[in-house]
Amino acid sequence: MTAVVGIQDAGERLDGDPILTLDEVSKHFQVRTSTNPFHPASTLRAVDGVSLSIERGETFGLVGESGSGKSTLGRVAVRLDAPTSGTITFDGQSIENQGGEQLRRTRRQMQVVFQDPLGSLNPRMSVGSIIGEPLRVFEGLRGSTLTDRVAELMRSVGLDPSRAAARPRALSGGQRQRVGIARAIALNPRLILADEAVSALDVSVQAQITNLLVDLRERLGLTYLFIAHGLPIVRQVAQRVGVMYLGRIVEVADTDDLFANPQHPYTRALLAASPVPDPTVRRERIILHGEPPTPLNLPSGCRFRTRCPMAAEVCAQVAPPVVQVSPTHTVECHFAETSGI
Amino acid sequence: MAAATAVAEATVLRHRTWRSRVSVNNVTLGFSLAWLAVVVAAAALPGVLATDDATTLDPTRVLTAPGEQTLLGTDHYGRSVLTLLVHGARAALVIGLAATLLGMLIGSLVGLVAGYLGGAADMLLGRFVDILMCFPGVLLALVIASALGASTTNLIIAVGISAVPGFARVMRGQVLTIRGRLYVEAARSAGFAPGRVLMRHILPNSVAPTVVLATVTVGTSVVVAASLSFLGLGVRTEIPDWGQLLAMGQPYLAGAWWISTFPGIVLTLTVIAVSLAGDWLRDRLDVD
Amino acid sequence: MPARDHLLRLDGVSVELDNGHRDIPLVRDATLDVRKGEIVCLVGESGSGKSVTARTVMGLTQLDRRMKVGGTALFDDVDLFSLDAERMRRMRGRDLAMVFQEPLSSLDPVFTVESQLREGLRRRERLSPKAETARLSEALQEVGIHDCERVLRSYPHALSGGMCQRVMIAMALLARPRLLLADEPTTALDVTIQAQILELIDRLRHEEDMSVLLVTHDMGVAAEVADRVVVMYAGRVVEDADPQKVFAAPAHPYTGGLLACIPPMVGARPVVLPAIGGSVPDPSSLPGGCAFHPRCVNALPRCTTEDPPLEPEAGGTVACWNPLTREAAPAPELVHNGGSA
Structure with a gap:
């Protein structure tokens, strides 16, 4: 396990050592849109040809609105779901076709912290047995070795080990999420998928859990795929950010670069719409009109064109190319270079 | 707006009715549990509750009315109806419990497998359960009992199988719900084997409704068993069970109403008590 | 402070829940004013009593007999808490309207949008069917729904969350209420849709000279629209001031x-929040x-x-x-x- 120093400056990025690589990954679902049994099922393109590489030790933030496919992408990336097409390489190993015992072994290296802390904890198990379960099953720990290790894990996530006998229901929201995190790090995984891991928490508790996640990443050398819809929190924890819209990552850049210099009109709208607790900032609001189209029936050409303030004729005809704005900044837009800063 | 207000009001109303149901139950629950205690005591220690012998025929007190010589009257052989009821309790309880257990085991297993595997297994098992469900429970038990012949074991099998569809449905529905819960997903994502996910995470969270159904099924099984006995498909022993007692009294109904009436009342009370206890259990186990 | 008239004046409002054993205080001595044409944001975390306060003004808390409400809520010099159920019901249809967090579950799934809107309208005034339809279309136009005919014919599940929330707001506004109570109206929505809804509430308040009590957990939302911010914690109002002051x-x-x-969304990122x-x-x-x-x-x-x-x-x-x-x-x-x- 590599120890990784605290990264809060863009300059300290680790390069060229990807832990997880997705290449042209798609996840399509067949959906019945009609009650007529002879009506053919439609294809819902939740994730549509996404390529992405996550470096060892970084936090990759994935933002997007509901229906953008960010959660589906996360689930496919850690193989909770199988991709429809494309390849996924984890730690040098191709995992997109893994199944059975082999897949379960891979999964131990990639743990998940879920959005709903209460829902993700078995209500009939104590906190201690929830955290200890992976250790019992996979490392065969028993008795005092197990309780010591559980106590250590609880301390490392800021929980009082004397609460090991408590049921999840007896804990506060923040404490429950700490249990979820302790369970996730119990087996020393390499990658953690944090799927809206702080979104359901109270504002004052969000900050605590965010700090804990950052602290654990540095202490344990973890890599995060951090999915969220709240931009401020992503800016706080991620080194790189990908913006998803209707199944595609439309822009990827280093965090500071993305927030200071957004290239895609959707990213800009997202940034402009994100409320800031400062009433003096009456910024130029880019109000997007309408709602995202359904992924069942994607627009031709660029998928954002139906809501895009800059849309032109070419956008309806040709899918936008991937434009390399800088070595670390790519964007899918016809006007990427000309759209100004 | 109106709709939203209505939703809020409905939520409030639901809470209110729930509350009132509990306060009524507290009173009736006491009676129910007390009655069940009496029945269980009768089954366990019949000699303590009924002092005279159930097998001795006494021609001197044939068909005496309640209160004359015995509390609940005597039958056409001169046996005390009370004594017969007390001694019949064991047969009723044994058949009720054993049949429920059998139905629960088979039904829950079917439901668990169908709900967990889904797909073709679910379809196949589902159709099997549907076929069983086409027949009313009593009819199904009747057919099985007459095919197998009269014996205690066969009676248990017949009544037990008639309870299978109920358990299978409840368990399948519950497993389907729990299978989609986030903590099951969490267990899967942790890399646990399917068996462990099923036994440790899905099953313990799925049993509560089955437990409730089981209490109610004990009651109905007692009735079904009694019905079969009434129709002559029960076990012929020296001491009649409740169903046989009901049947025995039937020819004398005009003159000696007590032979059939008291078993009927006992049967009814037992079933009501069991289902009230089941209601209470449902609230305690917090089953939706 | 401008001498604008008070529309709603809560004084010493308390709400207690009798859980069968004892009274649990949900709101304690809440005091606040809403002036005409003003947006007051009631901010707090879970359990702060902010939603209960709004629901109590609306008379919804009182429907639960386990709730004990104290204090006064003067609406135009009429104490809402002293009104009988029938008069309160009439107030709800006319002077007071409420929008909830979950737009989808606030609409009845078995009726079309049209029949639900019509029902709301009929409680207010009797019009000819033709005039009614015209009013409904107008109401939907007002909240930014342009394909009125399709939306009117739709069942709630066929609409997106943002669309349902617009319908809810349209329904609330049909009554031309003088006070709109909005309980986390944008929490379940995406930020780009949230921006639209906040814009809409702000516009309508000017056009209709309506007052708004907006309940939110998001300081950013409060900064966007509030004329005054009231912060609640553990059932009490702990601070009440102008946004310029609260945020600075x-x-x-x-x-x-x-x-x-x-x-923060701009500038340096703190290492620890x-x-x-x-x-x-x-x-x-x-x-x-x-x-x-x-x-x-x-x-x-x-x-x-x-x-x-x-x-x-x-x-x-x-x-x-x-x-x-x-x-x-x-x-x-x-x-x-x-x-x-």
């Missing part, structure tokens, strides 16, 4: 803490004295025993013995609070 120089340590723990320690107390076991004292960095010995009253402080009102706007107390007097959950 919060007086209550809780308000300050809430603002500090939101990650300044989080408020501990968690929101459960209403059934509130700490003695000031309910915030166990989490407060400014706590004095006095705070552990006496609950501070809501008093004028630096241009607003605050309930605190040692507000941030005052000279810092000498260090030895402070009660030291740890920062773990």
Whole structure:
């Protein structure tokens, strides 16, 4: 396990050592849109040809609105779901076709912290047995070795080990999420998928859990795929950010670069719409009109064109190319270079 | 707006009715549990509750009315109806419990497998359960009992199988719900084997409704068993069970109403008590 | 302060839940005003009593007989709490309207949007069917729905969350209410849709000269639209002031803490977010004295025993013995609070 120093400056990025690589990954679902049994099922393109590489030790933030496919992408990336097409390489190993015992072994290296802390904890198990379960099953720990290790894990996530006998229901929201995190790090995984891991928490508790996640990443050398819809929190924890819209990552850049210099009109709208607790900032609001189209029936050409303030004729005809704005900044837009800063 | 207000009001109303149901139950629950205690005591220690012998025929007190010589009257052989009821309790309880257990085991297993595997297994098992469900429970038990012949074991099998569809449905529905819960997903994502996910995470969270159904099924099984006995498909022993007692009294109904009436009342009370206890259990186990 | 008329004046409002054993205080001595044409944001975390307060004004809390409501709520000099059920019901259809957080579950799934809107309209006025239809289309246009015919014919499940929320707002506005109570109206929505809805509420308040009591947990939302911000914690109003003051120089340590723990969208990223320690107390076991004292960095010995009253402080009102706007107390007097959950 590599120890990784605290990264809060863009300059300290680790390069060229990807832990997880997705290449042209798609996840399509067949959906019945009609009650007529002879009506053919439609294809819902939740994730549509996404390529992405996550470096060892970084936090990759994935933002997007509901229906953008960010959660589906996360689930496919850690193989909770199988991709429809494309390849996924984890730690040098191709995992997109893994199944059975082999897949379960891979999964131990990639743990998940879920959005709903209460829902993700078995209500009939104590906190201690929830955290200890992976250790019992996979490392065969028993008795005092197990309780010591559980106590250590609880301390490392800021929980009082004397609460090991408590049921999840007896804990506060923040404490429950700490249990979820302790369970996730119990087996020393390499990658953690944090799927809206702080979104359901109270504002004052969000900050605590965010700090804990950052602290654990540095202490344990973890890599995060951090999915969220709240931009401020992503800016706080991620080194790189990908913006998803209707199944595609439309822009990827280093965090500071993305927030200071957004290239895609959707990213800009997202940034402009994100409320800031400062009433003096009456910024130029880019109000997007309408709602995202359904992924069942994607627009031709660029998928954002139906809501895009800059849309032109070419956008309806040709899918936008991937434009390399800088070595670390790519964007899918016809006007990427000309759209100004 | 109106709709939203209505939703809020409905939520409030639901809470209110729930509350009132509990306060009524507290009173009736006491009676129910007390009655069940009496029945269980009768089954366990019949000699303590009924002092005279159930097998001795006494021609001197044939068909005496309640209160004359015995509390609940005597039958056409001169046996005390009370004594017969007390001694019949064991047969009723044994058949009720054993049949429920059998139905629960088979039904829950079917439901668990169908709900967990889904797909073709679910379809196949589902159709099997549907076929069983086409027949009313009593009819199904009747057919099985007459095919197998009269014996205690066969009676248990017949009544037990008639309870299978109920358990299978409840368990399948519950497993389907729990299978989609986030903590099951969490267990899967942790890399646990399917068996462990099923036994440790899905099953313990799925049993509560089955437990409730089981209490109610004990009651109905007692009735079904009694019905079969009434129709002559029960076990012929020296001491009649409740169903046989009901049947025995039937020819004398005009003159000696007590032979059939008291078993009927006992049967009814037992079933009501069991289902009230089941209601209470449902609230305690917090089953939706 | 401009001498605008008060529309709603809550004075010493308390709500207690009788759980069968004892009374649990959900709202304690809440005092606040809403003036005509003003948007007041009621901000707080879970369990702060902000939603209960709004629902109590609407008379919804009182439908549950386990709830005990005290104090007065003067609406145009009429005490809402003294009205009988029938008069309150008429107020709800006419002067007061409410929009809820979950737009989809607030609409009845078995009726079309049209029939639900019609029902709402008929409670207010009798029109010919043709005039009714015209009013409905107009109402939908007002909230930015342009394909009225399709939406009217739709069942709620066929509409997106943002669309349902627009329908809910249209329904609330059909009655031309003088006070709109909005309980987390944008929490379930995406930020780009949230921006649209906030814009809509702000516009309608000007056009209709309507007052709005907007309940939110998001300081950013409050900063966007509020004319005044009221912060609640553990059932009490702890601070009430203009947004310029609240966001620039919060007086209550809780308000300050809430603002500090939101990650910034511009400038340097803090290595550690300044989080408020501990968690929101459960209403059934509130700490003695000031309910915030166990989490407060400014706590004095006095705070552990006496609950501070809501008093004028630096241009607003605050309930605190040692507000941030005052000279810092000498260090030895402070009660030291740890920062773990």
